[in-house]
Amino acid sequence: MTVAGAGALGLCIALGLARQGFAVVVRDPAPFGDNASGVAAGMLAPVFETALDPASAECFGLLMAARDLWPALADSIGLGLDRSGAAYYGEHIGVVAARLRALGVASGVYGDRVYTREDWRLSPTAAMAALRMAAGEAGVRFEATRVASPPDDGLLIVATGADSNDLAPELTLLTPVKGHILRYQGGPDIGPVIRGDGVYICPDPAGAIVGATMEHGVADRAVDARRVAGLRAMAEALLPDLADLKAAASTGVRAATPDGLPMVGWSRTPGVVLAVGARRNGWLLAPLVARTVAAYVAGEDPGPQAARLDPRRFDNKETGA
């Protein structure tokens, strides 16, 4: 079978299928991380995504289920996870602390911040390299080509991110969401992710990472100086020491469905399985997406989260099907 796309989703899916004994080819014209997955901050953040992102407010159980699949996957590919946790500093500390308590999350208020150890992080570049290596060892073949049409026979798994293509009719439901992200030369190198209102700072040994804008309906990857200045201002208000440091800006384009959750499951096109639309949580969701796809392909029970991800939840709506 073919997996179109070698981002976080395509790589996790290919690895999972190959480990189940399926023969898998991954095709991607730009396979080495020039995609949303390579640009991302790598937060695995079910708690603060639920608490701070309105689109994820009802998704805590699903996001936690995805996060809980990461330790075994990371172990199996030799990838370290940063479990330093995350802390919110901002105007709404009382509201955020109450939300975390309502979710039943272990957390505490310490002075001007709410901290939880339940949000983690990975390095996207390290994760992509480890996934590729493990997939290759499991027998996955990689081809640097674009998939232009569904196959006449065999299965196609569409994990093409925000790309607009004709591989399945459901892809017309996706909206691009451009994101700017900054990589500082210096700043905090270890410790909890710092979350504010509309901005986060990830300590990183290679330099602090600051993200990210959410530019709905924008699919180009040009760096916009005004967006960069806005991000810098918000980050430096949280952590004034960043003001003296240089930062490199880059962009990536996420794909979003109408309800913010990915489409994972059979397409209306026979032989095509969808794994797209992970929006701002593709790294977090990738192992859950991979496990769900593997279950569909093997004819097994796709699990308790599958219905919320099933592309057919949009039938009779935007697609008119």
Ligand SMILES: Cc1cc2nc3c(=O)[nH]c(=O)nc-3n(C[C@H](O)[C@H](O)[C@H](O)COP(=O)(O)OP(=O)(O)OC[C@H]3O[C@@H](n4cnc5c(N)ncnc54)[C@H](O)[C@@H]3O)c2cc1C
């Ligand atoms: C600035 C920013 C910060 C982010 N931070 C986080 C974070 O902290 N935590 C988190 O969980 N998520 C984060 N995300 C979201 C996450 O990066 C995405 O949800 C995730 O990377 C999507 O993975 P994907 O595999 O679906 O798509 P992509 O990574 O975009 O990969 C899709 C691949 O498909 C290939 N492709 C396209 N068309 C074809 C075709 N026709 N044939 C073959 N191949 C094709 C492309 O070349 C590409 O390599 C962030 C995103 C951005 C932009």
